[in-house]
Amino acid sequence: MDSSIVPNRSFALTKFATCASDKAAAINGSTGETLTYRELNARSNKFARFMHAMGLRPGDHIAVLMENNLRFFEILWGAMRSGILITPVNRYSTPDEAAYVIQNCDAKLVVFSHAMREVAEQLQGQLGNCRKLMIGDVLEDWESYETALSSFSEDPVADERLGAIMLYSSGTTGRPKGILREQPVMEAADGPVDVWRKLAERYFFSNETVFLTGAPLYHGAPLLYSLNVQFHGGTVIFMEKFDALTSLAMIERYRVTHSLWVPTMFVRMLKLAPAEREGFDLCSHQCAIHAAGPCSREVKQQMIDWWGPIIEEFYGGSEGCGNTAISSREWMDHPGSVGRATVGVLRICSEQGELLPPHQDGLVYFERDVRPFEYYKDPEKTRSAQHPQHENWTTIGDIGHIDEEGYLYLTDRLAYTIISGGVNIYPRAIEDALIQHPSVGDAAVIGVPNAEMGEEVKAIVELARGVQSSSSLADELLQFVRGKVSRYMVPKSIEFTSQLPRSQYGKMDKKALKDVYGRS
Structure with a gap:
């Protein structure tokens, strides 16, 4: 791995400190404090x-x-x-x-x-x-x-x-x-590195950008996008903690032009009362970027209907294997897709490494000229992310397929797959169905032991505000799901919880759920 560091003779911050010294580089939207x-x-x-x-x-x-x-x-x-x-x-x-x-x-x-x-x-x-x-x-x-x-x-x-x-x-x-x-090499001494330049070109970052994030700044996308905005002289607005109503108020107050979200945030905003959702002026908003988790077709369609065709999605991982991206208009023609490759070449392979044809699910690999990362001090884990025959093809363990035009559709993560009676069941489709019910605030699906089938499907549901759990509601949710997924995918049981273990950046901790519910 080439970890060389390249000279940067005219640093961006020096330039902006000179020409726009009192301009806000960042604002704590929760307090109004400015840097x-x-x-x-x-x-x-x-x-x-x-x-x-x-x-x-x-x-x-x-x-x-x-x-x-x-x-x-x-x-x-x-x-x-x-x-x-x-x-x-x-x-x-x-x-x-x-x-x-x-x-x-x-x-x-x-x-x-x-x-x-x-x-x-x-x-x-x-x-x-x-x-x-x-x-x-x-x-x-x-x-x-x-x-x-x-x-x-x-x-x-x-x-x-x-x-x-x-x-x-x-x-x-x-x-x-x-x-x-792999450390990037700058093409110009006083410009952004190539990957940042491509990002800025896609989303039109400039010194007029006002960028809102409600996610933790330690996380990859909020951190890298914030630095990219500042590299171009824009202003970052961050929240100390995400709140659906406050997010809308900040777009209006700070005349936000760009924003970054995870699907859970979309769900929580969509569950606001209509009067709350419609009470803000969002006309400054030009680009709403989302990633970091699966977004159901229904949720994304509702967001496009609400905000217009400004919703942009990207898919990738912290590893930098590769990236895909898709605009609202593309998505309307390819609903459910996370886009075509913008970095790397997509390869869909069986677990044995065989290339698969369009519309057939397999492990999602990105082919690059050279392997773009290594797991620090862990060559065994690095090898496990590589294709069996091509060391420059790497995966983060997601399952999906492509269509004839090269658009990628994610099914789930390999580690989350439930195997029941020899059949692979992907939890994401079940979770997408459950979250559509008005009584559901959030949902997770895992496999739990079954003596006959190996595993069976269990759903853990966090209810919406003001909704009480009951056996009749559990039956109602199971009936609701039966109309949306195949019969073999319908959960055998539902548990209610006050809060699911989802990180501040929208990642569900399914390991924690299996520790609690996986013995039943």
Whole structure:
């Protein structure tokens, strides 16, 4: 894996701090607090100089654990202008999980916010020689971030180099895996890297972009899209925590032009009362991007009907195997598709590696000129993501098919497949059916042991606000599903829960569900 760092002689932040010094680089939409380009440039320079003084050099690793906070951006950009590999740690990690990621990524420095102090308190003795800084009030055995940086200049370091982000997989099917991607080479010293340029061209990012995200900033897409917007001089609006009604209010208040969503957010907005949904001026909204999970045809159609043909979807993973994308107008002609490949060449293969024809489900691979990533310090897991005969074809374990025009349709994840009586059952179709019922707020489907069939289908349902669980409602939901999926896919049982284990970025933790319900 080529992890070389390329020179960046005229960094974007320096340019925007000079020509638009008081323009907002980011706004905490929950509080109204603003970070200007001048402040972001100065603070990230101080952090870059601090890291250089402590001996960090291009290719070294650091980690950060914070809530959605304006200070997050100075840490990220300090690393990005220093050639450093930075790992954002899931803010919902347990202390053991956080310690594992910080140690596994070989971080020489970690930065916490005071809000994450409960995790920090339990890391004593677990981080070895990793230096520990805390923003705000400081715990014992931690250094003050502000004090550590106070003596450093706000001027850029002499030889700025482009850093990178090393993300960790969600860990919902096992321990998180570090994803070391091939480092991009810039085509122009003062421009964005090629993958960022393509993204900006597709969605028309510019210095007039106002970008809203309600997802955690540690996650891949919100983080990378936010940095891309700032690379082009736009403004990022973030929420401390997603709320359906507040999201609509922010579009109106900040005249949002672009936004990023997951399907769960769409569902929650669609379940608002009509008077709530229609009470906002959304005319500034030009592009609503969604990803990170399956979106049912019904939900997507309702969003297009509501917002117009501004809904854009992309599919890909943190690994960077490849990407697909689809516009609203394309989707209307290819309902249910996640688009055609924009990065890489799609290959649909059997589990043995045989290429499959259109309309036949198989493992989704992307062919690239070279393998685009490796799982950090884990060659066995890296090999498991490669095609049996083609090491430059990689997969993240999704199942799907393509049509004759090359449009990809996802069926489910291989790890979630239920095998009942030798028949493969894909939970996504059942979940899509359940979520259409007005009493359902969210739904997950798993396989549980069955002595005769091997596994049987169980649905776990989170009810909509104000709805009470009952055996009659369970029967009603089963009857509802019978009209929408094949008979063999209808759940054998339904359990109700107050809250499903879905992450703030919309990922369902099915491992946790199997731990609770998988014994029945």
